[in-house]
Amino acid sequence: MTKYNFDKVVCRKGTDCIKWDSTPLLWGKKNLLPMWIADMDFPSPKFFTDALIKRIDGGVLGYGCRPDRWYDAVIKWFKENYNWKLKEQNIGFVPGIVVGMAHALRCFTRPNDKVLIFPPVYPPFASQVENACCKLVIREDAKGETFDINWKDFEKKIKGCKAMILCNPHNPGGRVWSRAELKRIAKICRENNVFVISDEIHCDLSFEKHIPFATVDAVQARNTITFHAPSKTFNVAGVGASEWVATGKEVAKKFADYLKAGEFDFGHYDSFLPATLLYTPKGREWLNQAMDYIKGNIDYVEKFLKENFTHPTLEFTGKKVRASNEEFAEAKVTETQLIKMIRPKASFLIFLDFRPLGLSQKELVEFIVDGAHLALNDGATFGAGGEGFMRLNVGCPRKTLEQAMKQLKTAFNKRYKL
């Protein structure tokens, strides 16, 4: 067995990577610790990077082609991990999932069609719908801590929609939708003849059982396209390699023909290597270890928040009490955790909940950027319901995470004079 070292800090500065090299430009500040965009600071599996080096060493960088091995690896991965039996004609290549989604919208909807999304959600869902000239329909959450579906609102809003984009598992928040929830979503979409784009990019990193949306309802499956990739799973997003899956004959053919016509399914020289080499037992070995490490990081943040941001607060009960012949408003002291988190059931992104601090979004952003010197994803950018949150990427060595938490605590103590 190969033992991978996720504690190793790799300097990514100066490698033209968005996370480290674009942060100063995007935030206009030099000293921020980047814990935002969803790639990890871990080296990709070495056996994979060795294969890339060997390719480059060959020296000739001509056109690539999609080998049969790529299909075999993708089909095997879905069968082994999700018991989803696919054939070659059900799958195809797209360089990225946002790109794939943009094409799916153009292929399966027309301008002015209504498309529903579930905010707070990965921001390109909204922008891609708008870029495809479709009308955005926003489903509201049920009130609560965990972004439960407000089914009544969903059933109302889905009427007249041509399509819906599902994030399965959900980003942000890392919610893994249950079979019952997916079945209910599928039933509602089926009854309203809604085409579903299911983005399952984070599914291989689920800590709970992931269920592909297209496997819960045979009829809706024929009106669904799923996107999946090795990019998040094995930290190879920069290689530009993803897959689409459609078990409906007509949907698969229409999308394959559309992509082929524009050569949108044409991968670059190394695009077919990630799935071929990583959807394998060796890839699984790396992934299991990465997930153990990520789980350790999530545990660490959960404990840190509990231990460092739980404070006594005074709560007025609304009753009056008499003491020494005087009347006072009754109050009790309660322990309140002022910075909380939604524990992700999948992936390496934690939605931090700052709502108990009662800050406006502007104040929260200033607190994180100017106070804690952290570059996090602003919760408000995920749409309705994201206000009061910030998204923290814990796909990094523990040392980096400890530094981030230390900066958060220093800022908190300074702001609240503790």
Ligand SMILES: Cc1ncc(COP(=O)(O)O)c(C=O)c1O
């Ligand atoms: C839900 C979701 N979909 C898609 C992407 C991006 O995928 P790609 O880089 O393949 O476009 C991300 C990246 O964070 C994501 O979280």
